[in-house]
Amino acid sequence: MSTPRGRRPHRPSAAAEADALISLPTGVLDDILDRVGLLDAVRTSALSRAWRRRWEDLPSIDFYFPRPDEAKHLRSVDSVLLRCPGRVRRLCAHLDEPSEGRIHDWLLVLSRRGVDTLNLRPISFDAVLALPASVFACRRLTNLRLHACAIPPLPAGFEGFPELRKLALTCVRFRENGEYQLEEIIATSPSLEKLVFWEVKILGDFKEWVIQGPNIQDIQISSSKDLGWILGELPSLHSANIDILDYLGGRDFAKFLAGFSNITKLVICTRHSPIDNSAEQKFEAHEEFQNSQWTGGMCANLQFVQITGIHWLPNEMTFIELILSKARLFCTLFITHGENCSMSNEDAMNKILSYRRASTCAEILFKGKASVTFFRS
Numbered sequence: 263m264s265t266p267r268g269r270r271p272h273r274p275s276a277a278a279e280a281d282a283l284i285s286l287p288t289g290v291l292d293d294i295l296d297r298v299g300l301l302d303a304v305r306t307s308a309l310s311r312a313w314r315r316r317w318e319d320l321p322s323i324d325f326y327f328p329r330p331d332e333a334k335h336l337r338s339v340d341s342v343l344l345r346c347p348g349r350v351r352r353l354c355a356h357l358d359e360p361s362e363g364r365i366h367d368w369l370l371v372l373s374r375r376g377v378d379t380l381n382l383r384p385i386s387f388d389a390v391l392a393l394p395a396s397v398f399a400c401r402r403l404t405n406l407r408l409h410a411c412a413i414p415p416l417p418a419g420f421e422g423f424p425e426l427r428k429l430a431l432t433c434v435r436f437r438e439n440g441e442y443q444l445e446e447i448i449a450t451s452p453s454l455e456k457l458v459f460w461e462v463k464i465l466g467d468f469k470e471w472v473i474q475g476p477n478i479q480d481i482q483i484s485s486s487k488d489l490g491w492i493l494g495e496l497p498s499l500h501s502a503n504i505d506i507l508d509y510l511g512g513r514d515f516a517k518f519l520a521g522f523s524n525i526t527k528l529v530i531c532t533r534h535s536p537i538d539n540s541a542e543q544k545f546e547a548h549e550e551f552q553n554s555q556w557t558g559g560m561c562a563n564l565q566f567v568q569i570t571g572i573h574w575l576p577n578e579m580t581f582i583e584l585i586l587s588k589a590r591l592f593c594t595l596f597i598t599h600g601e602n603c604s605m606s607n608e609d610a611m612n613k614i615l616s617y618r619r620a621s622t623c624a625e626i627l628f629k630g631k632a633s634v635t636f637f638r639s
């Protein structure tokens with residue numbers, strides 16, 4: 263039937279449409295509200311009487327405010343937690359001063375609500391967030407990312423994060439002997455797959471500590487200071503990106519290299535600029551090490567190595583000779599050089615080209631002077 267001239271077709275009101283929508287199955291409504299996000303889910307209270315408290319019945323919610331200008335939304339966290347008893351899956355936010363005063367209580371509640379993702383940082387660029395010890399109560403975490411936080415001591419009886427898969431610490435601060443605290447966190451997180459340290463600071467002089475875990479697949483470390491870490495048992499490790507000021511001077515280079523024995527991809531960047539090459543290397547990975555330590559399945563999976571800021575020091579040259587002569591699946595060696603090299607680039611490359619290659623597919627790419635850092639966040 264045609265509509266009479268001059269009259270518009272009848273359209274249901276917004277409230278009527280909302281009431282029709284709320285008649286959908288509960289699971290469908292939950293999915294819709296989950297997809298629009300917490301803020302818009304709360305705003306549906308204005309649609310009609312039927313919608314007034316619908317968001318409070320959601321089985322799970324996210325406090326996801328990733329931009330600094332969204333810190334104001336944290337004012338509603340207490341109210342939301344009181345009204346919505348469901349699980350809180352994640353808290354991602356820049357914390358301002360009022361929020362810092364509430365974070366301890368929030369974390370206690372979130373630990374009981376099964377939170378699996380925390381991404382916390384202070385809103386001010388030059389501030390440091392004093393993280394409360396209640397963060398260690400969140401034992402169902404799968405993803406923990408902290409930026410510019412002061413890490414408290416581990417509580418007595420700390421049992422770790424059994425479900426944690428990713429740990430990313432950027433510009434965080436540990437107290438003296440914090441390396442052992444970090445070692446324990448990693449060791450008690452058996453599901454950990456990815457580890458990212460970027461400018462982690464530990465008070466006092468570093469002592470040797472171990473990074474190890476059965477499922478760690480990827481490690482990224484960028485630091486202007488040697489924190490004393492060594493790689494222990496890492497049977498699943500397939501890629502590493504190491505950017506530190508000096509990986510040669512004070513370390514046992516043989517021990518340093520041995521930690522990467524099962525790796526597929528290795529990126530090393532150093533800002534080290536030696537003055538007296540003969541005095542810089544306390545430990546040398548000489549031919550005896552190459553023949554006695556790196557045998558059998560060592561380097562068996564290695565396919566790609568990138569070295570940025572190389573100085574053609576003996577340890578570096580031995581390492582290059584090692585991977586070319588041992589890695590049967592090796593494909594690419596990518597090199598850029600740094601300042602104050604111990605020999606000319608031409609002499610170094612001629613020497614490298616003379617090394618025996620275990621892989622017929624191995625190629626060497628030389629870019630020249632390094633001008634950028636290749637570390638990935």
